[in-house]
Amino acid sequence: MALNLHYLRVFAAVADQRGFTKAAAALHLSQPAVSKAVRGIERQVGAPLLERGARGVRLTDAGAVLHARARELFAVERSAEEELRALRGLEGGTLRIGASTTIATYLLPRLLGRFRARHPGVELRVATANTRAVARRLVQRRLDVALVEGPVAHPRIEVLPWRDDALVVVAPVDHPLARRRRVAPEALAAEPFIARERGSGTRRVAEAALRAAGVAPRRLLTLGSTAAVTQAVAAGLGLAIVSRLAAADQLALGRVALVRVPDLAMRRALTRLRLVGREPSAAARAFDELLEDD
Template sequence: MNFHQLHIFYTVAERGSFSAAAQALHMTQPAVTMQIQALEDYFGVKLLHRSTKKMELSEAGRTLLPYAMKSMELVRETDTAMSAFTQMLEGRLMLGASLTIGEYVLPRLLGPFGQEYPHISIVMKVMNTTQIMDDILRHQLNFGLIEAPVHHPDMVVEPVMQDELLLIVPGSHPLADRDEVSLAEALEYPFILREQGSGTRQVMEEEIQRRKAVLPELQTVMELGSTGAVKSAVEAGLGITMLSPSSVKHEVALGLLKIIRIGDASFKRKFYAIRLKSSLLPISAVTFLTYLRQQGGEGVQAADHAAFRDHSAEERTI
């Protein structure tokens, strides 16, 4: 018995067929069958009942399944623990990042990571959550970083960083002289939103929907496909929006935009790593995700809010 056989057994059980498991594992179906047979020979029992219509776990297979899952988790934990001692890691990571993470959060973290692990190269595709999931399912990406949790039977979703959406208005807006407003006050003005499928939009709409009975209806005047486009439209006075403070640092410093806290609502969110259940991450990917957890747990939110407070204090002083 070896870990590879347990991994194959787990994938067959999860996918429900040898052909689906073979596709997920990038193996031929006969190779998958051979490894399952070797595992059955080792234990001396049938693990799977196969018929022309369906495949079912035997009682022995149902007993083995949680141990196979534990073995996969143990390997992941081992990779994470040992990566701290491995400075000469090599590899090429293909990851997807949603727009806010890819354009405004990760760039400041990639430099220090590259200095610590110079032999790991990262190829990052910036796109929305739906596109990232599609590419992971097609095995085009090792993993993705997204702005809101998703639910998919083939995916593992784990929190890695924290952030919060705040109200963003033009520097000349009637609310621009306020440091805090209520959600009802904010909803009296037209909003510019990201496109459907955006994690930023999902977090905002879920909180508003939760309190829909006591709030005015959200007025959406424009939907745009990038955070940069949303910022430009808000600068032009076409509406207001909610974004991560990390995405508007330069515009706030120039006085083009103003960040306002919503006092009676919280749009806190976590950034999530998403990957296939049936695929083990390479150690270079485990190392990168460990680095993000260490650097970005409270850091993104705390640093941006500190900058927001400092800027507000500057304005009051001036």
């Protein structure tokens, strides 16, 4: 039985995205085309592969087996593409970079400019996501370079140090805590906090520091980007713990204020992720050299 690879790719996307609508958007196909492809491969294998439910789709036993093999197949395909791209060296090809939000917004643009000046023939593609999503894309071989701001523990990922970053507490400019020279960590407990979504490196480090200080914020507003968090602080919605890099512009403009909490020292490592056993392309090696010089 020869499987239709287009159908297989569409089925794998539906399984990865856990739904037909998201898969259609990811593949730039219509939803009817996605449904047709899934029906087609189900006819080929002679068994249902997906179960539809109120919460999306779920793999059947047959679907789970086929999905695992599909991911292996497409990983081999990406490896072949990478090896061929590496043969082209730095005169062409594509470098796919994934970066978590703070890095992508405040550090990566300068690095991209320097890389482009040195290697103008390489096409740059940048994906911005939280730490968890960047690590997942690297394991799926959808990235050549991965830079994150949160802790990562995965048997297939090697974590390499890059640079340090400090986190600070910021508040609306008229907030009483912003007027104090020194604030005890327990004074934060009653304050509403604004944070990134779960999976964000900033949020994980901030929550760990607050727990260590015995602080559990009672109210939490979750937003999807660091810029949105600092804007919400400026609008008076609460306090936030953010990268000093991310807060620098708003602090300089006087739209948010620093809350000085000496007993809540928060530093984190910004790291590079590397897939164990994967040989980097020439472009990825050149970008790594740029990071080492940064």
